[in-house]
Amino acid sequence: MSTMASTAYVRSEMVGPQKAPPSMIGPIGWARKNLFSSPINSVLSIVAALFIVWCLIPVIRFTLIDAVWTGDDRAACAQASGACWAYVKAYLPQFIYGRYPIDQRWRVDIVFLMLAVALVPMLIPRAPFKRLNALFLLTVYPLASFVLLTGGHIGLRGRFLPDDIVGPGPVRFALEFALVSFVIILLVGLGARLLGLRASQSGSAIGIVLGALAVVFMVVGADFGLVPVETANWGGLLVTLVVAVTGMVASLPLGVILALGRRSKMPVVRIASVTFIEVCRGVPLITVLFMASVMLPLFLPEGVTFDKLLRALIGVALFQAAYMAEVIRGGLQSISRGQYEGAMAIGLSYPQRMRLIILPQALRVVIPGIVGSFISLFKDTTLVAIIGLFDLLGQIQASANDAKWASPVTGITGYIFAAMVFWAFCFSMSRYAAFTERRLDRSRRG
Amino acid sequence: MAAGDIGARSFGGRAAAIINNPSVRGLVFQIAFVAALVWFAWDIADNTARNLQKANIAAGFGFLDRTAGFGIVQKLVYYTEASSYGRALLVGLLNTLLVAGLGIVIATILGFIIGVARLSPNWLIARIATAYIEILRNIPLLLQLFFWYFAVLRAVPGMREKWTFLGIFHINIGGLHVPRPVFADGAGTVGLALIIGVVAAVLVARWGRKRQEATGQAPPAGWIGVALIIGLPLIAYFALGRPISFDVPVFNDQGPILRRGFQAGSGMTVIPEFFGLLLALSLYTAAYIAETVRAGISAVGHGQSEAAHSLGLRNGQTLRYVVIPQAMRVIIPPLTNQYLNLTKNSSLAVAVAYPDLVSVGGTVLNQTGQAVEMVTIWMIFYLGLSLLTSFVMNIWNRRVALVER
Numbered sequence: 001m002s003t004m005a006s007t008a009y010v011r012s013e014m015v016g017p018q019k020a021p022p023s024m025i026g027p028i029g030w031a032r033k034n035l036f037s038s039p040i041n042s043v044l045s046i047v048a049a050l051f052i053v054w055c056l057i058p059v060i061r062f063t064l065i066d067a068v069w070t071g072d073d074r075a076a077c078a079q080a081s082g083a084c085w086a087y088v089k090a091y092l093p094q095f096i097y098g099r100y101p102i103d104q105r106w107r108v109d110i111v112f113l114m115l116a117v118a119l120v121p122m123l124i125p126r127a128p129f130k131r132l133n134a135l136f137l138l139t140v141y142p143l144a145s146f147v148l149l150t151g152g153h154i155g156l157r158g159r160f161l162p163d164d165i166v167g168p169g170p171v172r173f174a175l176e177f178a179l180v181s182f183v184i185i186l187l188v189g190l191g192a193r194l195l196g197l198r199a200s201q202s203g204s205a206i207g208i209v210l211g212a213l214a215v216v217f218m219v220v221g222a223d224f225g226l227v228p229v230e231t232a233n234w235g236g237l238l239v240t241l242v243v244a245v246t247g248m249v250a251s252l253p254l255g256v257i258l259a260l261g262r263r264s265k266m267p268v269v270r271i272a273s274v275t276f277i278e279v280c281r282g283v284p285l286i287t288v289l290f291m292a293s294v295m296l297p298l299f300l301p302e303g304v305t306f307d308k309l310l311r312a313l314i315g316v317a318l319f320q321a322a323y324m325a326e327v328i329r330g331g332l333q334s335i336s337r338g339q340y341e342g343a344m345a346i347g348l349s350y351p352q353r354m355r356l357i358i359l360p361q362a363l364r365v366v367i368p369g370i371v372g373s374f375i376s377l378f379k380d381t382t383l384v385a386i387i388g389l390f391d392l393l394g395q396i397q398a399s400a401n402d403a404k405w406a407s408p409v410t411g412i413t414g415y416i417f418a419a420m421v422f423w424a425f426c427f428s429m430s431r432y433a434a435f436t437e438r439r440l441d442r443s444r445r446g
Numbered sequence: 447m448a449a450g451d452i453g454a455r456s457f458g459g460r461a462a463a464i465i466n467n468p469s470v471r472g473l474v475f476q477i478a479f480v481a482a483l484v485w486f487a488w489d490i491a492d493n494t495a496r497n498l499q500k501a502n503i504a505a506g507f508g509f510l511d512r513t514a515g516f517g518i519v520q521k522l523v524y525y526t527e528a529s530s531y532g533r534a535l536l537v538g539l540l541n542t543l544l545v546a547g548l549g550i551v552i553a554t555i556l557g558f559i560i561g562v563a564r565l566s567p568n569w570l571i572a573r574i575a576t577a578y579i580e581i582l583r584n585i586p587l588l589l590q591l592f593f594w595y596f597a598v599l600r601a602v603p604g605m606r607e608k609w610t611f612l613g614i615f616h617i618n619i620g621g622l623h624v625p626r627p628v629f630a631d632g633a634g635t636v637g638l639a640l641i642i643g644v645v646a647a648v649l650v651a652r653w654g655r656k657r658q659e660a661t662g663q664a665p666p667a668g669w670i671g672v673a674l675i676i677g678l679p680l681i682a683y684f685a686l687g688r689p690i691s692f693d694v695p696v697f698n699d700q701g702p703i704l705r706r707g708f709q710a711g712s713g714m715t716v717i718p719e720f721f722g723l724l725l726a727l728s729l730y731t732a733a734y735i736a737e738t739v740r741a742g743i744s745a746v747g748h749g750q751s752e753a754a755h756s757l758g759l760r761n762g763q764t765l766r767y768v769v770i771p772q773a774m775r776v777i778i779p780p781l782t783n784q785y786l787n788l789t790k791n792s793s794l795a796v797a798v799a800y801p802d803l804v805s806v807g808g809t810v811l812n813q814t815g816q817a818v819e820m821v822t823i824w825m826i827f828y829l830g831l832s833l834l835t836s837f838v839m840n841i842w843n844r845r846v847a848l849v850e851r
Contacts, residue, residue, distance in 0.1 A: 034567070034568065034569035035568060035569055035570060037567065037568075041567070041568050044566075044568050044570075044571055045568055045569075045570050045571075048568070048570035048571050048574055049570060051574065052570070052574065265472065266472045266475065266476050266479075267476075268476040268479055268480055269475075269476065269479060272479070272483065278829075279825065279829065281832075282786075282825075282828055282829040282832040282833075283790065283824065283825050283828040283829060284790035284791065284793035284804070284828060285790075286793045286794065286796060286804060287793065287804060287821060287824040287825060287828065290804075290808070290811075290821060290824075291821045294811065294817040294821070295817050295818060295821055297497070298493070298494045298497045298498065298817060298818065299490045299493055299494055300493060300497075301493050301496075302493075302496065302497070302500075375584075379584075379585075379586035379587065380586070381586075382586040382588040382589060383588060383794070385588065385797075386588075386794075386796060386797050393586065393588060393589055393592070397592065411596055411597055411600075412593070412597040415589060415592060415593045415596075415597055418589055419585045419589055419593070422584070422585050422586055422589060423581065423584045423585050426583075426584035426585070427580065427584045430583075430584065
């Protein structure tokens, strides 16, 4: 019986890996892990799902299903139980430009376009010409926008030369400017000579400042043939962006100065900076705006009046500068001592140390913080509505009471629209901040 | 001190040595700076004095004693139109404190819940918390305030109708109408009993903690505390023959349509402005507090909760005894900032005419033209509050801070 077949079985190859059970992978596995991992979790998931449905259904019904999309006046929306998008459509130009004259709105468009064209490459880390671009955004752009939006042609009259030599007007102003510049250069030169310093360095710095001022005066005083548009006619997104961008552009240099002042070794400068920063940060923006709108006129000499928008801009810029200073101070503190000492050791002066070594590093570190403070600034621009300017929110608030479109849903539609606009701006900024933060983290690790 | 140095060094007679001396440069620069500041301040003061004189406004705080002549809808202390401007500002100040204080409490509770929810292992819950934070944080507070006040709170019934919740809360466009407590003789004793109850509860909690540290057994200090806080005043209330009664708001729904509605002077009315502001402030700030809490909890190392789990603590216990106490150290400083922000943001009250300090101050400013004084009062109040809050929170922070050897 030797031929009995062996029943022993020996596998000649390995068993292939088994697929995970369907309950562990795929949507079911995911749901088991993330939604139904325990009885309590299951209950929570169901409650949460019901909550979402309970929230979303009315929102979708209101904004989409029951919404009114077309119509010419309040009759379209009077009986509506959903959003009145027809009203937003009818008012959209006002929400963007305010009461800016219709045939002049191309000027606003150019300003928006320039901002977009200059800003986008600024935000992409790989895009070239960062320095030139920043220079454009901080100098040429504000000047060009000012001329485009207001129409320029500021009446420069001059102040102190007697009328019988030359009457008030641009010529007198130019003469006075030249005279004052000459005196300043003379004084600086004399002082440098007396102290035995090389006059060229301080002289060239003064020269650059005076030259830049001359260019600014020339541009704002020149007549480009644009119709002047009063700031009282500005409104909507235009005012929101003007306030926000001015606040951002002005607060950066001011913030740097304040932050450096706060870390200065000179007690007087330090105390002054700390006081300014802490007072601004300690009070609500609305009191600063009230101060700018009711107190600033008191501070000015007789006959000098500031535009309402300009007053708000000054208030916002100073307020924002204090917050910016704290952000930048954080960056300055993160720079190691060795950098300061190294810069000193190679014989750089204080301005050189800051400009060439410290600030480039410090500002890079705090980009997320700067963007974060821009977000709060952007949201805070709505407060100018309280002192009677018509920003996007103010414009919407005003239009909702317009008898032509008044209906129970007009107001809430306007708010939803405003919320979407503000949310889009702020959310993209916060995503950008998060993106830079990750990038900086990576570059620091690697 | 600087002068001595200079004298010694410039003894050689070289002017350059003086000029290149950093302390001399600093001194010169500071003197120039102070001079510029003084000139600037003097110029402003001079202009202001001249402008005020022209506008016939007397500088100084004398106006605070004059009769205000305007009414305030919500007042925590006695105030009539015949009261002084100073009294009006006091009413506004108390209203600011009321809305900020309540807002802080609500925002903290909500913020902690949402912050913890954001880290929940449950995907849906975490998503809801994230959506809440991302939506609320990226929309201006003023817009949210308008939304709640003008859109939502205007959707409630008109003056002649009402919605009723739980039998005692009545809502219509006039606000929230609730019974008003009327205090008779002996009500003070009940209040005293409440205070004693709170103090006793704190002491019990402390004793419970000590006992747990010593023996490992936790007495039910929480329940005892709750019993003390609720029980003591209740006992006093009944023992003294119920000295607190309630004035229920009277609602007329009979008769001619114009006579219907809540009877004036009955019950207590919480104005809708207060509600709108409180809602907007606490929901908005809760989003920020949630982020703060999330960051604080994330900062506690993962090993801590793993160790706690391996010791056999449940999820809730881990959170309560291990993670939160450590996270608090990270959370408190930014939390202080959020409290201050909320207080400062309460000044948006002026947009919905809730009579807070800024709103009342604005009215006073318009009536008297005392811009400088009014802005000064605002700034002193908010600055003082900021300093006080940071002071208190610093003390607390020091208590929970890591004690190193």
